[in-house]
Amino acid sequence: MCGIMGLYGLQDAAIPACEGLFAQQHRGQDSCGLATSDGETLHRFRGMGLVRDVLKPEVLHTLQGSSAVGHVRYPTQGAARIENSQPHLFVKEGRPLFALASNGDITNLPELGREIEARGYVLEGTNDAEVIAKTIGVWAFDDGLGLEAAIRRWMERGSGAYSTVLLTPTELYAFRDPHGFRPMCTGEKEGGVVVASESVALDIIRARFTGTVEPGGILRWGPDGLSRLRGVEGGARHHCIFEHIYFARPDSQVFGESVFDVRRRIGEALADGDDVAADAVVPIPDSANYIGLSYANARGIPLVFGLVRNHYVGRSFIAPDQVMRDDAVRLKFNPLPGFFRGKSVVLVDDSIVRGTTIRKLVRMLRENGAREVHLRIGSPPIRYSCYYGIDTPDRERLVAAHRAAPEVADQLGANSLRYLSLEGLRSCVRNASHFCYACFTGAYPAGCKRATQEAGC
Numbered sequence: 001m002c003g004i005m006g007l008y009g010l011q012d013a014a015i016p017a018c019e020g021l022f023a024q025q026h027r028g029q030d031s032c033g034l035a036t037s038d039g040e041t042l043h044r045f046r047g048m049g050l051v052r053d054v055l056k057p058e059v060l061h062t063l064q065g066s067s068a069v070g071h072v073r074y075p076t077q078g079a080a081r082i083e084n085s086q087p088h089l090f091v092k093e094g095r096p097l098f099a100l101a102s103n104g105d106i107t108n109l110p111e112l113g114r115e116i117e118a119r120g121y122v123l124e125g126t127n128d129a130e131v132i133a134k135t136i137g138v139w140a141f142d143d144g145l146g147l148e149a150a151i152r153r154w155m156e157r158g159s160g161a162y163s164t165v166l167l168t169p170t171e172l173y174a175f176r177d178p179h180g181f182r183p184m185c186t187g188e189k190e191g192g193v194v195v196a197s198e199s200v201a202l203d204i205i206r207a208r209f210t211g212t213v214e215p216g217g218i219l220r221w222g223p224d225g226l227s228r229l230r231g232v233e234g235g236a237r238h239h240c241i242f243e244h245i246y247f248a249r250p251d252s253q254v255f256g257e258s259v260f261d262v263r264r265r266i267g268e269a270l271a272d273g274d275d276v277a278a279d280a281v282v283p284i285p286d287s288a289n290y291i292g293l294s295y296a297n298a299r300g301i302p303l304v305f306g307l308v309r310n311h312y313v314g315r316s317f318i319a320p321d322q323v324m325r326d327d328a329v330r331l332k333f334n335p336l337p338g339f340f341r342g343k344s345v346v347l348v349d350d351s352i353v354r355g356t357t358i359r360k361l362v363r364m365l366r367e368n369g370a371r372e373v374h375l376r377i378g379s380p381p382i383r384y385s386c387y388y389g390i391d392t393p394d395r396e397r398l399v400a401a402h403r404a405a406p407e408v409a410d411q412l413g414a415n416s417l418r419y420l421s422l423e424g425l426r427s428c429v430r431n432a433s434h435f436c437y438a439c440f441t442g443a444y445p446a447g448c449k450r451a452t453q454e455a456g457c
């Protein structure tokens with residue numbers, strides 16, 4: 001999961017692009033970058049770390065021009081290193097011809113990467129956006145297809161998830177995979193155009209929301225204005241339901257619907273038919289806050305923010321060794337002193353992946369005197385890996401892969417565990433059939449060979 005920005009026709013585009021990335025920092029904290037065009041030349045800067053630390057005023061000053069593409073990265077394919085950070089440049093004879101930034105995962109990446117290397121190109125990193133950039137560049141400029149046809153060819157050959165922006169010295173393109181896994185919206189500001197992963201990026205720069213890049217669609221903005229180019233037919237939509245459950249900000253609109261509204265409905269659906277007795281509902285901040293709030297309202301149990309989160313513990317702070325990871329849970333969450341003593345609490349989270357964090361939190365509440373801890377989860381059990389831009393582990397490391405709820409509750413040290421059912425989750429979104437639920441069901445979209453083979457479906 002990553003965040004993207006694209007701007008066209010806005011004075012000093014680097015500044016609003018940077019603000020838009022800042023608003024989408026939750027979508028990726030490992031690295032970030034911006035490329036701009038002054039109408040003739042592309043300028044780029046990327047770095048490891050947060051937007052505020054990488055895209056400093058003195059850097060933005062060097063990124064001249066009225067169009068830009070930008071990216072915040074959360075690594076799924078390829079390690080956290082500078083070669084994998086975006087935007088990527090396609091360079092020919094020493095001249096950058098375009099910059100590209102993308103959100104998603106490509107499921108036939110090895111095959112496409114090998115093709116590019118066979119054409120004499122070296123892949124500097126290991127992430128999919130570099131393969132997208134080089135593939136499109138080779139077809140467009142070496143094979144003479146031109147950009148429009150090369151993008152369309154990419155959309156016919158590449159499978160998986162991608163919401164992508166591509167900037168040439170004079171044009172901005174935005175295109176999205178035919179299933180529409182990741183969100184991508186458009187806006188207008190002062191006669192210019194903005195493209196972003198989430199609408200919150202438009203709000204922050206006071207751009208007006210105008211719509212979305214349709215799945216399978218290609219948009220181009222140039223000196224002659226907007227062109228809607230022929231894309232590819234998509235078949236079924238598979239919007240990632242986890243954007244609503246966890247990833248997107250609650251103040252965003254994604255897939256045509258308010259994230260806050262969906263989370264509110266999730267909390268209500270989770271409360272429906274639940275009769276566990278408790279003194280308080282405690283959401284795990286921040287992503288479970290709204291689910292916990294509406295669960296508590298529906299149950300008539302007081303909501304207490306009993307776990308305080310330290311917002312300054314970024315992913316980059318967390319060292320990869322296990323000892324530090326254990327400490328990281330303590331660094332990130334601290335219980336209100338004295339609050340849990342003798343109480344029965346409902347601990348609400350949005351989802352359980354490996355179960356490592358929630359197990360430590362349950363232990364923490366017990367060490368602080370909680371009498372009973374009942375887990376309530378705003379999604380069904382995750383039983384399968386994701387291949388579309390979310391960093392889930394191998395299936396065998398998913399705590400619910402082969403365990404029923406009572407067994408998972410035992411593993412996590414909780415008195416009880418209740419998930420939201422799949423039917424319950426489907427009832428929380430407007431167009432339930434437009435969403436992907438593969439990590440719950442193993443029913444991957446047709447054509448994803450890697451997913452069906454690895455998941456054993």
Ligand code: SF4
Nearest residue numbers: 240386388436438439
């Ligand atoms: S498998 Fe799960 S996390 Fe991945 S795109 Fe589908 S719903 Fe989202």
